[in-house]
Amino acid sequence: MTKNNPKELSLEQREELLRVLKARFEKNMHRHEGLEWAKVQAKLETNTEKLWSLNEMETTGGEPDVVEYDEQADEYVFYDCSAESPKGRRSVCYDRKALESRKKHKPENSAIDMATAMGIELLTEDQYRALQKLEHFDRKTSSWVQTPADIRELGGALFCDYRFGHVFVYHNGADSYYSARGFRGSLRV
Template sequence: MTNANNMELLHEQREELIGVLKARFEKNMHRHEGIEWVNVQAKLEAATEKLWSLNEMENTGGEPDVVGYDNKKDEYIFYDCSPESPKGRRSVCYDRAALESRKKHKPETSAMDMATAMGIELLTEEQYRALQKLDKFDLKTSSWVETPGDIRKLGGAIFCDRRYDTVFMYHNGADSYYAARGFRGSLRV
């Protein structure tokens, strides 16, 4: 439940989400060594629209957590850190053009449309590989990642997963979708 403009959480929701994020932060200190929660919380409390996006990440099963800090921009970086691709974001094709090109059995939406609606960005392949250095993710699922324009122009899209203790990058038609493929997002606060 959000307020009337649908992009801002109610006070109780903000408090609950900050509590969830703090508990995850403290449980997974190896993901953000040298970063102090008090500083992250101050940024979160000053950016209610970002809290809304983090809540969307949480509600779709992403388990967002801090994975870094950008000194130049003074921003904390959150990635989806759920063990598998977020459950509430699976069975989606890559983007709007892929969705519209399907004649039959269209998925409800696309990864790019869903990310935009949530106020987040798909991880790039580089970000995905960096995430995999923090823990082991997508051992049974896979995640769409931001696809370079030249690949997308030819009808393809890329996704990644971890198998055999190795991170793999693959390709598929952008209009494909599977119950075990979703996407991971990033957000800067």
């Protein structure tokens, strides 16, 4: 990161991140058939704050990759594509309210707070299901997903995983946290 802007990567960091993202893009063409890396890279190079967010996704174990191109918005959509829920984002409760409600044994952070700080959003249930159509993720872990307000108001939150050939959506108290539960994010560039 540069001293002037904490959300800007150094030239060396940018080059290394772009190298990693390009290699992942080329290795996993089934996730983004018909898209060209040169166009993705051009977008990334003009959006340095988005590069910073992608670096945060990468350094927390998310292995971000392009999963969609939104023609109408002219944006590439990145999701965390790590085989399991990102290691650097596990053992977190759902949101700040849940974190503050715990009287003892509080986790260090919440999924929503971490995602906000990283400049990304938690996947929705629909996005999670779409990701699972590309390949199967979270066979041993689970990931918090965006939770509808009516469920959250009652103290719950939703998470998903892939077991027995199916995507499962579950509920838990929003203040719960487990070593095998983290969250997957999305970023539009």
